[in-house]
Amino acid sequence: MKSIDKLRPAAPADLDALVELETAVFVQPAYEPMARRQFRWHIGNPRAALIVCERDERVVGYALGLARTGSHYMRFYSLAVLPDAQGGAIGRRLFEAIEQAAAARGLGVITEVRADNVKLHQRYLGLGYVEFERKPDYYPDGCAAIRMKRAFTAS
Numbered sequence: 001m002k003s004i005d006k007l008r009p010a011a012p013a014d015l016d017a018l019v020e021l022e023t024a025v026f027v028q029p030a031y032e033p034m035a036r037r038q039f040r041w042h043i044g045n046p047r048a049a050l051i052v053c054e055r056d057e058r059v060v061g062y063a064l065g066l067a068r069t070g071s072h073y074m075r076f077y078s079l080a081v082l083p084d085a086q087g088g089a090i091g092r093r094l095f096e097a098i099e100q101a102a103a104a105r106g107l108g109v110i111t112e113v114r115a116d117n118v119k120l121h122q123r124y125l126g127l128g129y130v131e132f133e134r135k136p137d138y139y140p141d142g143c144a145a146i147r148m149k150r151a152f153t154a155s
């Protein structure tokens, strides 16, 4: 039987699965996985859009966007899909869900990309993101970050 992937806002019952997914995908020392208390905080945080993808009653991916007070943009913060579920467009759908959550709040989206990640940079350009800042020596290995944004409203 074909699996159905369902996107929905995260709920407190997803905490264990989110922590498991995070530590499976963002392995130290290359990444700093988000802690359980951060997930717990974001689930109840009205300024956060924390969306999960559920497949066969299992959380296989999530995306997080954070809207700062006073900002016209939601910051795209994190995206992860379990290795065995990757390559099936869940990442793309989760990212679109963050864009939709931002647009529903009347906000645009800000994202960051490594300067050496040409493919992702091109991908964001293709989606209508424009570069507005470069941060030299941003990542632990010295690579620069390119900050990009896309507005969904006239403001």
Ligand SMILES: CC(C)(COP(=O)(O)OP(=O)(O)OC[C@H]1O[C@@H](n2cnc3c(N)ncnc32)[C@H](O)[C@@H]1OP(=O)(O)O)[C@@H](O)C(=O)NCCC(=O)NCCS
Pocket: 025, 026, 077, 078, 079, 080, 081, 082, 085, 086, 087, 088, 089, 090, 091, 092, 093, 095, 119, 120
């Ligand atoms: C990046 C990731 C979430 C993509 O998930 P996925 O379900 O395989 O994504 P899709 O099937 O929609 O893939 C579409 C393509 O867009 C990429 N992609 C889509 N949105 C992306 C985004 N916002 N950030 C990075 N890559 C993205 C995918 O890597 C994939 O690239 P490819 O065509 O070169 O293979 C997944 O590979 C993952 O969890 N990687 C490890 C964690 C990570 O790097 N997260 C992103 C930075 S926070």
